[in-house]
Amino acid sequence: MALLAPSVVRHATSVALSSITWMTLLLFQAPQLAHLSQSPSYSVVVKKEISTEGDLVIGGLFPVHEKGTPTEECGKINEHRGIQRLEAMLFALDEINKDRRILPGIKLGAHILDTCSKDTYALEQSLDFVRASLTKVDGSEHICPDGSYAIHDEVPMAITGVIGGSYSDVSIQVANLLRLFQIPQISYASTSAKLSDKTRYDYFARTVPPDFYQAKAMAEILRFFNWTYVSTVASEGDYGETGIEAFEHEARARNICIATSEKVGRSMNKHAFEGVIKALMQKPSARVVVLFTKIEDARELLAAAQRINASFTWVASDGWGALQSVVTGTEEVADGAITIELAAYPIQEFSVYFKDLDPYNNSRNPWFREFWGYKFHCSLQNQECGLNSLRAVKFEQESKIMFVVNAVYAMANALHNMHQALCPNATRLCDAMKPVNGKKFYKEYLLNVKFDGSDDHHVHLGQSQRLCCARLPFHAQTAHHPFPAPEEHRQPSHHHKPLQRHRSRISMLPWLHLPACANRVQWTRSCGLHHLLLMKLRLRRPRAPARCPFWSFPSSARSPPASCDH
Template sequence: MAILSAPLAAQYRHYRCFRLLLWQVAALSFLLALTATSGDLVFQPVGDRSGNSSKKSLVATIKGQIILGGLFPVHDKGEKMCGRINLDRGIERLEAMLYTIDEINANGKILPGIRLGASVLDTCGRAPYALEQSLEFIRASFTSLDPTEFVCTDGSEAKPKSAPTTVVGVVGGSYSTVSIQVANLLRLFKIPQISYASTSASLSDKQRYDYFIRTVPPDTLQAKALVDIVQEFNWTYVSIVHSEGEYGESGIDFFKHEAKAKNICIAASKEISLRATNATYDDVIKELLDKPEARVVIVFVRSEDATGLLNAASRKGLAGKFVWVASDGWGNRLAPVKNNPLVAQGAITLELQSTAISGFENYFLNLNPRSNHRNPWFVEYWEEEHKCTWNGVSVPTSPAEVNFLTRRRACKGNERINRKITSQENKVQFIYDAVYAFAHALHDMQQDVCVGGKGLCTAMTNIDGETLLRNYLLNVSFNGK
């Protein structure tokens, strides 16, 4: 039998330890492949929003003893990776989560002696990018599955350069396509997930998405409401347009089923691709024009597609041509109608009933880049909102923006966030409810397992996701604002 020298033996032991770490990484890649069920999922290395893998992903954080993860569409979906900052739904939704955690931490009656923290990531409205970002949430869970795998044969431990953040649950995502892919990943590590906006009926399948819950109703109810509207106006011949993906497809399928039962005929049915361009929207408008008798158009699309559709109608000068009846993907958002007031006139849109959080309104309107350091995207939001550059430096998101940026004035820092058509983003309440659901569930757990019901006891230092979900989250109740 060959005898290794001491230096070679040490190298061999470290080699074996290194191989164990490589196995962990390979297993992560395999799990990602299992969750990648959509043809749109082409994985890039995790990096900044431009796809540069040499930069660490940005994260909004609140330090705490128990950490909640968050997923928000801070940026719009771009052609290849991430697009412009999402003024309508990105920053305000993210800040709603941070505000709610602040409020909980200031309340001595909820989780006494425990500070709740946050680790919030940008999804860019893309399932593959969101899935990559979500690796940050499961890295700690993965490495803790079997600690003995990290002990080398010489008795030393393989320690990471920085400890991954352990999250007990995730608030998000926004789009149903994002939530479905993330749910497939989180369930493998028993991490509960509460969405504040994903309404796809598919997510109601508890066999497939057993760690997913939400604070919003499924699309089946929206589809019924759309049919009721059509019936109320005695419209019997309509066209329909929906976005590719779970949100648009499941919603419009249920609408068709209900419409058939109510003798409503479908003149044209058009799907908008996830990779839609101006030409795509122009083609949709052309097909709608081919059915001139069907002036009513049922629109079950994402906000970006609603904007593209109305832009295309404006290019054709089709003011007053169609009556749009749209789901909450359009809802009361400014973006679709901002540059298209004439073609959008007379539209009927659905919006989920929600209550404005009064404390958040004061909080959000008084945010300032000088003091808001925990949100790494806030300066970018401020620049876009006020059309200025912070500290004389701004990074263009596209070549066409370079010349525009040179004409921007310098931000003074005393600009105000002005409300436009709506007073508060409509999903703020549902984010507020999701964070409070986690907080109350954790509080109930604390009262059960910690002696005296105060502080972070040993029993809560490594919280089991299944116990948190089954015994507490699914049984939680509280009075909201």
Template sequence: MIHTGPELLISQLNDVSQGMGAENSAHSDSFATVEMICNPGGDRHHSRAMRPCAPVELLIMAGPGLCVKLSTIWRAFLLMRTVVDFALPQETYAPHSIRTEGHLTLGGLFPVHARGADGMPCGDLKKENGIQRLEAMMYALDQINQDEILLPNITLGARVLETCSRDTYALEQSLTFVQALITKDTSDVRCTNGEPPVFVKPEKVVGVIGASASSVSIMIPQISYASTAPELSDDRRYDFFSRVVPPDSFQAQAMVDIIRALGWSYVSTIASEGSYGEKGVEAFTQLSKEAGGICMAQSLKIPHNPKLEDYDKAIQQLLETPHSRAVIIFASEEDIRGVLNATKRANQVGHFLWIGSDSWGSKGNPILQLEDVAVGAVTILPKRSSIEGFDEYFTGLTLENNRRNVWFAEFWEENFDCRLLSASKREDTSRKCTGKERIGADSKYEQEGKVQFVIDAVYAMAHALHNMHKDLCPDHPGVCPAMDTAEGKILLKYIRNTSFNEYKIVGQWVENLQLRLEELQWPDGEQEVPISVCSLPCKTGERKKRLSYVLLTGIFLCYIITFLMIAKPDVAVCAFRRIFLGLGMCISYAALLTKTNRIYRIFEQGKQTVTAPRFISPTSQIAITSSLICVQLLGVLVWFAVDPPNTIIDYDEQKTINPKLARGVLKCDITDLQIICSLGYSILLMVTCTIYAIKTRDVPEDFNEAKPIGFTMYTTCIVWLAFIPIFFGTAQSAEKLYIQTTTLTISMNLSASVALGMLYMPKVYIIIFHPEMNVQKRKRSFKAVVTAATMSSRLSQKPSERPNGEAKTELCENPAADPMRKGAVEKQRQTDRDMRASAGIPAPPAVPMHSRTVESIQSSSRHDT
């Protein structure tokens, strides 16, 4: 697919009071693959591997008779867990995870809950970013496991953890994924009974989907659906990381372009503390400096674990520069909502002009009950399409059929504002849930913006595993030992070479075509539009009109023979007379015969097959013409051999009664029979060419030389029919020599003039006097016509009963090309009009031309992403 850069959607909040196919694929128009689509410059996104610590031995008693010696990395793991545990507040929150069985396990990291307040690691449930994205992964896994072609005989399981929108908590959770990679040294360890230690090996996670935050990265192949921090493009630090969304640098450039388009020159920025917000604002600041014309008024940062005072302070700082109403906000959902609330508390509704990043996008949660503050906000998000299959899946979830999601009961309470149990954490409502509520019917539902990217990430991982299985286990059903022990780097190689096919809109047609040629992609990576023409247009001096040159040469020789016929005879002149007497006509008619024969063979074979006939190329035409001319030259050579040219003095031409007055005439030794034989072959070519001209008289006008050639041959035949009686009728005349010579030269000159005038003069006239008409005519005997009804039996059909509710488009034969067909069409039309009149049906209205979308199958990924 030809990418000139990632495609972003720009949306504006109006004043309101309140990918693969749809089923088996979820590829977006621009980002339906890993990293390279989002970062055309070639940067790759990777993760940082953990470094081993100094050798330390640690023995843990695992039970009676069971002891375990852990290696260096295991020790490091426990230390990291301890550090994280102390870093997090000790409270009653009980972490959960989703575990589904499978031959291969994919990990998942999702922000199911918001960042907690007052020392709590997790806060309120995130219905859109959390639950919908999580269920998108489960939906994609269900679709893949049901697919008999993708990963046959292999089931993908899941181990889904939540991040609580906090990097430290996400780090603690992600350590679960690396337990199976830790090497345990048991060489020096024996249990009390002398037996070697026994370990319960944790499940191996082959790849991770996530995370949403940019600061979470581990040493397992990871495909993120929402991490957009630019530093993740550093392949030296994040060599296991890939993503299906563009980095922030692209939306920062989009923001700069929007501000310049709106004519704003004085703006402020707000960023959440952390990689996403700070790097996004940094990219915007740098790009705005390079673009010029944009001044920065304030650059504020919302700290981790902010309080209400922090948001109020940020708004007060923005108000210190009242002329800077435009505010660029790179922040998390919680911080966006906090800023909007602070704006409302400061009674500044309508003052600020918000430009939001993709974390705001088109989500409803950040502006819930704050729509009046956010009216007019312009937000950016990666272009994506809604997955219809997911809508059906998600709205069909109930408490009974979705027991695998440990957070679904909490979501149910939050979504329907009810309580499932008396011990429920919800204290703001006494309404009990019945379990019969339905998503979308009893609550508002809209597909979250990055659901598609989650599905993209899962399918990218599945395709990579599928390709790896084909290479490592070619004849082994299921997971073979080679694949089971494969390292993450091997899978990473396959992830970076995963490609998808999809439809991408590259233009539209509304009364005229708008086509973006630069976005078209062709097989084999071709950049230029492939060629599909009858013949390539010729460059200057390359028209390849070789037969025209041959014909002009023959016409020129026909004129030259006049001077040879009246020249003083000698051996050389007589030799040239023999050569050129029939050669000029032979060359002319050989060229015309080759042309008419070619046209005839094309249409005759076209009646039987679509295959082009043989020998119709310019080279073949020259070869055929040369063969016909060689026959004439061969006859002349035989003539030279049998009767060498010489001159004679003929006294019979000037006989007198008085011998003393007799005078001889010097002439070439050529008899009348020899002249006729020399011209006979040319006349045979002329007659044959005339026959073909008659046969090709009804060809389409696209072959615009057929009719002029026909007229030329008809006129030439008349000229030579007049020549024969004059030439032979004067055989006994005293002026025989002069009459025959004059008749011969005039006939040849007339033949040449007829060909020159009928074949070339019209073209010269157009070129000189009407150059605007010097274009190729393209007419078709078939035309597409739009009809409201095609048969009288369909007159009673309503538009809704027709396919797609549209008027039918048919390809009908042009009646003008066939008089009989024209009469049949007129008769059918009259019948239709009579039936309408008898049935009381009005004449059908004109059918409007509807907008049509032009689509081209594109590959939405690049290799080595």
């Protein structure tokens, strides 16, 4: 048995690897061992992961699969927020390794894992990053008690930093583990305000702003349309609960009343989702529902509303965002919804890269064949399945691809600056970066990194300890039915003139119409470098006569309208 070297212990600076720590690690490994021992055939389950070699290795956490059922860890493949974001990290690493201006002579590798959109599963997976840090050998020899030399078989590379996770509850769990070993972490999508507490998450950074800003934007939307009596639904967990708490604070400041507040649990069935919708229907005066939910929860809520024929106007956070897949099959009940999404600039080079991928030229991604079968509804055991092409189908770049790429470039540029400072005039890693001192890397280089990101916007990780991107607006997008209503069914608006003025396509919610943000400068100062857009609005198709059209809601939602004519 090989002994741990003193250098291994020193790698986890200021962390006492006591017996309690080792017991904790063993407890985390226990579920995996139990799973293998209980298998009827005693077969070894091969864990899927991406591992590419490099002088420095960056970890990655992505929701390649959606959350599973109560009896399964992982659900179906997550095309946009999983596969696309994962490939965005690989794309960025490829570009960096080809760029002689960043870390010349040094190759960046990757160790990417699937979180299955679940915090506990993600924590278990992230133990791989910690094990690699603990078993880093640095090439030195170690002698066992019997006098023989230790054999280092398949020793993993220590992780320099981690890109991820996606969901806030995942990032919080992982951050609590990584901080013990001083491994920096940059999230591309986690927006919970809790993660801004640097006394607890002192090795965490992100390329997206906290939920406070989109909560403020949602409250501004309600105030703009004079919707002052609304209901709320939040997903259980840090993202939904802290987000809706921030929204309610902003709503109270604008005299917006909350009719009822519902919560979506982690493991709810269809009947439970219908129960949430029925609870909302108990407040008939509140026709507007504010959602701070994950994508799968938003999808199930819409499906439940359709099953019981309920009609609401939804105002949703970026958990729903701009994904069309959320409303597929439920367009009728989702029509007219306003959703918040961080405005990101599409990276055209990534679109070209992704559309050129196929199961035969992308063997480094072990989940790509599963994605391919899901995308084209076929099996690769059938030869014709491999003849499909991503070029031949509609491609929509996921909204946070830019933030993934920015996170990877932030990590790479910080490593470049560290290498220049500690290893001047060297084209390889010097002893001062073997291994990388995580505390020094995070405090002195990562927080101070500056570079021009995609679309030439300036990225700087400042003292706020989050990446601030200039010209980074909020988009408020509306879900719409693919077939807009015929002209003869479009009714005039009497109460919402802004909607009437731009009723066929709203391209922008004017600055001057926002009560708390009278102009661009004021919005920038108070809403955190974001502005508000309303895009792609399609009017409703004709409904039953008793239902009021979306654009003729009463100007005050405190009491139900007597009729649609009001």
